[in-house]
Amino acid sequence: MEVRILGPVEPSVPPKPAQILAVLAVECGKIVPVERLIDLIWGEEPPPQARKSLQVHISSLRRAGLPVEHRAAGYVLNSEPEEVDLHVFRRLVAQAGDETDLKVKAEALGQALRLWRGTPVVFAQTLDVQRLAAAEMWVDAELALGRHAELVERLGAFVSEYPLAERLRGQLMTALARAGRRADAMRVFRETRKVLVDELGVEPGEQLQQLYRDVLEGARDSRRNYLPRDAGDFTGRDGELGRLLDSDGGVWWIEGPAGVGKSALAVHAAHRLADRYPDGQLFVDLHSPSGALDALLRAMDVPSERIPESAEERAALWRATVGGRRVVIVLDGVTSVSQVRPLLPGSPGCLTLITSRSRLSSLEGVRRIPLDVLSGDEAVTLLKRILGDDRVADEPDQAREVARLCGYLPLAVRITGARLAGRAHWPVSKLVRRLSDERSRLDELVADDLAVRAGLELTYRALDENVRSAYRIFGFLGLPEVPSFLWAHLLDEDVLDQLVDARLLDVIGSARYRMHELVRLHARELAEAEDPQQEREDLVRRAVVAALSTVDGLTEQLFLAVPRMQDSLGIVASAARPTDKDAWFAREESLLVKLVERAAELDLAEMACQLAEVLVFAWFGLRNRYEAWERTHRAALEAVWRTGDLRLEAVLRCSLGQMHYKRDNLADARSWFDTAKTLFVNLGDKRGEAVAMNGIGMVCRDVGDYPCALEALGRARELLESHDPEGVGHALYGIGSIKRELGDDEAAFDTLAHAESVYREARSRRGEALAARGIGLVHRARGELDLAEEHIERAHEMVAGTGDELLGCYTAQAWAKVLLRKGLLDPAEELIHTALNGCRDVGDRFGEALVRRTLGEWRLAAGDHPGARVALTEVLTSFHDLGLPLWRARTLRDLGAVHACTGDVAGADRCWDEAAGIFARLGTREVGEVRHWHAQWGLAIS
Known part of the structure; x- marks a missing residue:
């Protein structure tokens, strides 16, 4: 069924269902979350029964025969994009943008504009900006075809709809003047000036004023200044601007991603340099490359009849015309070196400023200025200059957050500033809330004829399809950076380099790629719109497998509350180990956490669980990275709840019990272990039950509930005896330590010696060290200090070979107490401070308290x-x-x-x-x- 939303909604339904249908049609084929639907339809104060009302309205749409389906996260209009007029409009506009034949371009744009029948009931401002941009493109094509007189009436109608669109009014003036109606063109300018002054308190821009002078005088101004208006709030770029102002001419290539302010810098510099280039300040928009030489020659007063037809002859005439003159030329929106070569003047007295989203290559004698986003302070300063100091000063934290959510991209900051400036009643915090939703952030970054999405679309549509696909893949992964251990499994390096050349990716370090946040959101939008769901999920699966194949090679059995559940998750390491494990994880931690969360978002529950668990035993547990540990496991757990896998839930609950145990949150740890145990028992999973019982036993030991601890650890040992020696070692160590606390020294010696033997057979050096320390603690409690020192020193040496710094802190503390009791205060003090610093470094609260108590004992002895x-x-x-x-x-x-x-x-x-x-x-x-x-x-x- 055809759905039309560019005007009154068709098929015709009541107002609220019409709004809902329009929102679903905009997101055609994509799930729109219930909360977003409620927010868009009812605003910030929805009625109490909004969810119920939404269900009723959805039902009315279904009764009307519309294919609206309910999904777990929301609702979706299950139609093809070609059945929705908005998506047909966007397709026609995109085709026109790629078209070089002016007649075909004009026809496609005209067809797109005819789809509009009135004001849309939703996203009116955003969609209206797209319509205005299409209208301006269509007028450009019609003017280039010489259809001046025929355009006037349609242009007049557009101007009535968009009275503040200066470019549209300039196009109307051009059409009138070329049709011989100079008086009418001047009247349009006077009307424009009145509207702008009355409504906005500003004068028309320099381009419109120059056009008025051209019409009024019937000739070009002698200074030939065709630069766009300079930005009065130009901010930052001090170093880059200084290089341009200090230059003695030549050619400069200003490159950077869409919206980074390349044109603003070039135009600002050209205005500042106007006095040094008195023979002309020219501007050519090469986003529409046809006729660039023609436009430049006309700007230099070359009569039409003298301009030759061939590009080669025009280029020769251009060089001859500017020879010996001092002219500054801005060539804006260059996409290739071949575009530029014919336009470069031969005169050494000229300055050419080229702006491009592409990286410079193979153009001789050109100096390069790469632009990146603004600094945080510069972005806030730009916001202040747009809004005024008082408004930003009232909400400084919110202003900084707006700048951050804009990715410090000048265009995005300018758009948010313009939106706030036009809404004096909005607090800055309101825009922060609206920008915080990734799904709608690009929709918010629209103001009048400015839009972040539009600039990115232009760059994207110029790419080859295989490069577009890589762009979508990168965006859908949702990762801030993609290092080689991931992209090598997913993408071709040559294709990635093309994205770098298009300034859609940045290279960070060696073979590591980063995508700007707003670019990533755009790429993700396109992936969700253009790539099948199965392909998208397979992509994230491959990324998780790539991470697992690397990370699993770095895992170590830890002595937390419970052992790893590796056998049941079926993880196999295949990639080479990084040479510097600590440095590698410090660099990749945030990326790996985000990858777990991304898999969980897509309900790839087992994949998320696998990676989250492996990370505990490779990094989180070793370095007490509690925040990352909790983030990954809670994300995976939510996915598991949605998919209903009780066994994975039990595994994750055990791991969260480990985390709370390590953080000394013993009540929380007990709760997680208890629930995990119940799940494992109900599933008949003996191994899982044993793991949970091991955890319960260690918690009970620490809180002094020794009967419970012995029962739990005994049950764990019994269940693990036949197939998990390390798990048995854990249980024996716990039992032995309890026997020591209860004063049953012979039982403690026997049990800990047994644990040491089991660990040795399992080739667990950490386990041996732990058991040896435990035996030493029994000797120390009995006053057998030489034997105690022998065992504890051996344990300390073994730990040094494993790289487990935290366990090394515990062996150091135990050794220090032996030395303290022997009266050897100096070496004891050195060990105490080493242990104290180590525990503080990894945030081990119990360890720090234990060592501080030993320090108190040392001070007492001293x-x-x-x-x-x-x-x-x-x-x-x-x-x-x-x-x-x-x-x-x-x-x-x-x-x-x-x-x-x-x-x-x-x-x-x-x-x-x-x-x-x-x-x-x-x-x-x-x-x-x-x-x-x-x-x-x-x-x-x-």
Whole structure:
């Protein structure tokens, strides 16, 4: 069924359904989220029953025979684009943009414009800008064909609809003048000036004023200044402008992506240099290349009858005409060197400024000025110059956010400034909210005849199809950068280089590509409109596989709460390992997180889960990258919920339990592990149940619930015994550490020795080190300091070979306590500070508190009682906040010793009484030590 929205909606339906149909037609074939539909139809204050009303209106559309379908995320109009007049309009305009035959171009544009029957009911401003641009293109083509008189009536109608469009009024003046109606052309100028002054408080632009002088005088002005009006709010580019102003002529190639301000820089510089080039300041728009030499020769007063037909003869005449003169020429919108060669003057006294989205190549003697986006401060300054200082000063943070959301692209900043300037009642924060939605951001970046999308479309349509495809692929990936380990699996390097030459991509470092945020949004739009959904999803799958093949080669078994679920996810490493793992992950972390989120957005739940899990064991768990860990797993979990895979949900819940355990959020960790265990039990997954039980056991151990811990770890060991030696090692280590805390030293030695043996058989150096440290802690608790040092020093050396800096902090702390008890304060202090800095670097709260307690003990041993009291009091608060009663009790015991040493008997008793109560409740080995404390510190309190 044909749908028409360029005017009253057809087929005819009631007003609200008509608006909904129009929105769906604009996004034809794409899902429009429910929230966006509500926002577009009812605005910022929708009725309470908006969702219900939307469903009712959708039903009425279906009853009218319209193919509106419900999808998980929203609604879609399941029609072909050719069945919607807007998409036919856009196709015809795009075809016209690629057409070189003026008659064919004019016919296509005329056909496109005839599709309009009135004002659209939605996106009226955005669509009207597209119609105005098409109208101006059509008039250009008709004028070039010499149809001056025939244009006047239609142009007059357009001017009535767009009274503030200066270019359209200039085209009407041109048509009237060429049709011999000079008086009418001058009347149009006077009317234009009145409208602009009355409505906007500004005079007509320089081009329109120059056109008026031409008509009035019937001849060219002697100074031949045909430059567009200079931007009064020109901002930034100090270095580039300085180079141009200091130049002595020649040819300059100003290159950069669409909207970066190339033309603004060239025109601004040309105006500043006008006095140095008194024989003419010329401007040629090479976006429409036909007749460029003709236009230049006419601008230099060459009569029409003297202008030859052939391009070669025109180029020779052009060089002869400007020979010996001082002229500045702006050649705007150059797409190739071949366009430029015939237009370059031979006179050394001329200055030629070329603007292009293409990179300079094979043009001799040309100096290059590459432009990038503005700095953050420059973008805000530009916004201030458009809006005024007061308005930006009232909302400085929002102004900076607007600049950021615009990607610091001058055109985008100028558009947002113009929109806000025209809406004095809008706070800047309102535009921030509107720009924050990626899906509609390009729709917001439209003001009058300015639009970011239009400039990008022009560049895109000039590309070969294989390059367009690469552009869409890059955009749909949704990644800020694409390094070689990804693009090598997806794209051809030569094609990427063509995108670089078109200034749609930037090269960052070696074989790494980056796309500007607004460019990426445009490319994603096109991918979603032009590429089949299956192809898009396959693209993201290939990207995830490429990441997995690299990252999985970097994984290591960690000693978190639970072991990795690798076997059940079926991940296989195939790519070479980066030589510097830390540097590689530091560079690629944000990209890998975004890739997980992108896969999750597309409901590629298993792929998102695989990559998220691998990253834990390759990077997040090693370096305590908690924010990235949580982001990836929550994104994957949401995708899993949508797809209903309970087993993957259990895996992710276990991993989030690990994360909270590592972050010392023990209550949260227990909750995640409990839910995971229930899911695994219901699924009959013994391995998964064991993993969850291991986690529960470690949480229970830390909070002092030793019976629960032993039961959980015993169950985990039982389930893992036959097929997972590392998992068994984890369970044994946990059980052995609990036996130590309970004072069952023989059982602790046996269990930890067994764990060490299991780890060794599994070739886990980390596990061996962990178990050896545990054995050393038992000897230390028994006062067997030489044996303790032997085991702990060996553990420390083993850890050094694994690169696990955090575990190295724990072995260093354990060794420092042995040295402290031996009276070796200096080497102990060095180890303490090494461990403290390491724990702080990775944000390990428990580790930091543990080492700070050891520092308090060192100060007590060194006789620094005030320092010891301060340190231990602070640590007491940390252990309370972490919910660790055993460690709080041990710190109270030490703090009591400090009070004893300073003669504060009441303070000592108060600390020791509380500590004794906790030890008794937990049943730990310290229960037997309580009666010795007064005797141990007797001299101090007698």
